Amino acid sequence: IEDYARFANMLLNGGEYYGARIIEEQTLDLMTQKFIGDDVSRQHFFYGDRGDWGLGFHLQPTTDDPNGPHNFGWRGIGGTLVVVDPENDFYLLYMEQRRGGPRGAPFSNNAAQQVIYEAMMDD
Numbered sequence: 001i002e003d004y005a006r007f008a009n010m011l012l013n014g015g016e017y018y019g020a021r022i023i024e025e026q027t028l029d030l031m032t033q034k035f036i037g038d039d040v041s042r043q044h045f046f047y048g049d050r051g052d053w054g055l056g057f058h059l060q061p062t063t064d065d066p067n068g069p070h071n072f073g074w075r076g077i078g079g080t081l082v083v084v085d086p087e088n089d090f091y092l093l094y095m096e097q098r099r100g101g102p103r104g105a106p107f108s109n110n111a112a113q114q115v116i117y118e119a120m121m122d123d
Contacts, residue, residue: 001093001095004082004093005091005093008082008084008091008093009091010022010023011023011028011072011084011091012084012085012086012089012090012091014028014086015027015028030054030055031054031055031056031057031072032054032057032059032070032072033054033055034052034053034054034059035052035053035054035055036052036053051070052070054072056074057072057073057074058072058073058074058075059071059072060072060073060083071083071084071085071086071087071088072084073091073092078096078097078098079094079096079097079098080094080095080096080097081093081094081096081112081113082094083113088120090116092112092113092116094112094113
């Protein structure tokens with residue numbers, strides 16, 4: 001999990017890890033831009049209608065404004081979650097291995113993410 005944390009930290013810092021450039025900032029910017037048109041149905045997307053997709057990242061609004069700031073990351077089929085939120089300067093690694101999702105029991109990663117954002121709003 002330490003390597004995963006280093007990777008998320010590098011993404012949070014615009015592609016740099018402790019002074020070493022790993023990914024060009026322009027490349028990361030490109031990867032976190034919306035790439036799926038509004039005419040594409042999200043009905044069968046794993047995340048439903050909330051958010052969009054960049055190049056390899058799920059883009060999720062961090063406010064009720066769909067055009068506002070977005071975090072980015074991905075989820076694994078067993079409930080894992082990676083969220084990188086440059087606007088709020090944090091990343092979240094949530095590791096869970098269980099069957100769930102749209103057809104099974106809901107993953108607890110949604111609740112974990114919600115608790116973190118609610119706690120940040122309370123400050």
